[in-house]
Amino acid sequence: MLDLEAYRDVLKSILHEWSQAERDIKLAEQVSLRVVEPAIKELRYAGRRVTEALHLILSDGSDADIKKLLHDADFDCHRARHDAIDAATSKMAATIAAMVKSIGYDTILRVCPTFLDFYKDLSRVRKKIVNSRENRQNRDAIYESIESVDLQSLIDKFEDIMLSENIMLQSARKERRSKLLGPVDG
Numbered sequence: 001m002l003d004l005e006a007y008r009d010v011l012k013s014i015l016h017e018w019s020q021a022e023r024d025i026k027l028a029e030q031v032s033l034r035v036v037e038p039a040i041k042e043l044r045y046a047g048r049r050v051t052e053a054l055h056l057i058l059s060d061g062s063d064a065d066i067k068k069l070l071h072d073a074d075f076d077c078h079r080a081r082h083d084a085i086d087a088a089t090s091k092m093a094a095t096i097a098a099m100v101k102s103i104g105y106d107t108i109l110r111v112c113p114t115f116l117d118f119y120k121d122l123s124r125v126r127k128k129i130v131n132s133r134e135n136r137q138n139r140d141a142i143y144e145s146i147e148s149v150d151l152q153s154l155i156d157k158f159e160d161i162m163l164s165e166n167i168m169l170q171s172a173r174k175e176r177r178s179k180l181l182g183p184v185d186g
Helices: 005-032 037-058 063-103 105-111 115-134 136-163 165-181
Strands: none
Touching: 005 037, 005 063, 005 136, 037 063, 063 105, 063 115, 063 136, 063 165, 105 115, 105 165, 115 136, 136 165
């Protein structure tokens, strides 16, 4: 029987990181309505490394090589999580920027008074992401704080705003018509 005890901690970490990455990827896909390819590729790399490590375990490969592959797989899962968070927040930012440009702040705020809070939260998270690039030694902690504290809340607020988008568009059209033609009933 194989003795996997030497790899127990890193394998547990990979299982945890993989599950978190899948969760974050699914959240990002729900926001962007598309596959988050960079994150999926990172999980693919992690899977390849785990498979290579298993091959070495089964063929009595070097303990150092096995541990390196497993640690690399764990890190690939981290990167998948980061890619998913980046994709979700980037999509939210792009969608909101287009909404502001086409509808305008006045209409958005009138229909969705929580917009400003969402926009501030999104800006704060995007600044954290930029900070993680400068502050590499704390990158994982920064992303974990985004993931555990900010991401689901941001997505919930974003979805609320998106549910109000049709009302905002109708209101903006009515305002434009009113400015061009004068007040119109209905």
